Amino acid sequence: MTDDKRGQLLIIGGAEEKEGECRILREFVRRDGGTKARIAVMTAATSLPREVGDDYTRIFERLGAEAVKVIDTEYREDADKPEYLEFIEQATGVFFTGGDQARIISFIKDTQLDAAIHRRYAEGIVVAGTSAGAAMMPDVMIIEGDSETNPRADTVAMGPGMGFLPGIVVDQHFSQRGRLGRLISALVQQPAVLGIGIDENTAVAVSGNKFEVIGAGSVTVVDESEVTHSNADDVLKDEAMAICGARLHILPHGYGFDLEKRKPILDRIPVAVA
DSSP: OOOTTSOOEEEEOSOOOOSTTOHHHHHHHHHHTGGGOEEEEEOTTOSOHHHHHHHHHHHHHHTTOSEEEEEOOSSGGGGGOHHHHHHHHHOSEEEEOSSOHHHHHHHHTTSHHHHHHHHHHHHTOEEEEETHHHHTSSSEEEEEEOOOSSOBGGGEEEEEOOOSSTTEEEEESTTTTTOHHHHHHHHHHSSOOEEEEEOTTEEEEEETTEEEEEESSEEEEEEOTTOOEEOTTTSOTTSBOOEESOEEEEEETTOEEETTTTEEEOTTOOOOOO
16 A cells, blocks of 8 residues: 555445445535535446436435536547546546446556546545446456355456555455455455455445445455465366465444454444444
8 A cells, every 4th residue: 555645445345225225325426525526427347327427426426416527438439539528627426336346447447537537536535336347446356256155266367456445455346246256366366465356236445455344234354464384386277276374354334444454344334333
């Protein structure tokens, strides 16, 4: 993790509430500036950019955002459109929709739009993503993989991510799709030692070196920094991996985690209401 002057990340496990209270999306708008929020909706991941863009525009406007613009990068050259770059310079928040994270890389990574979003993030804006928009947050991301209980090398395919949260692996739809095995498989194959699995309708709000859990589900943190044994170098791709000494943390709404110290934050535990 780098310095604390950069903006915040809101990383959503997918299937966030879009009607009623909309707790997570409401929190995104609030952190963006509330009624002064200017939000860029990035639809690169979806094959239905107009429909998805319209849905999020309706939600963010209902929640009081001052301006919402859909950034439709159906082709890579769209990422260099002056009108898109101009809006990013004025935006207080950028929201990546779900879909296929590989599309985000294909259409946006290493373009002028990519550089502009990273520059604005360094200046303090909020960058959020749901589902595929969550998976692309690290510098090395999960492209695809099977939902397997037992970790294997062929369970998951990795590739370059967008680099908003370097050194960490992120997975989404986590408990709903039984993805613990593929998260561990991803960690074993990467230099990263921390993996974050985010349930649906749940998010981590990252500020500096810490995050807070928001939403209806839980966040699973896998810490492999003190692994005592792994057979990853000895097994074939379709054979089961052994990992000994990994730590596991399950964190519901209100709990936090220190990414630098690799420890849960327990001084602000919410009080249960009967």
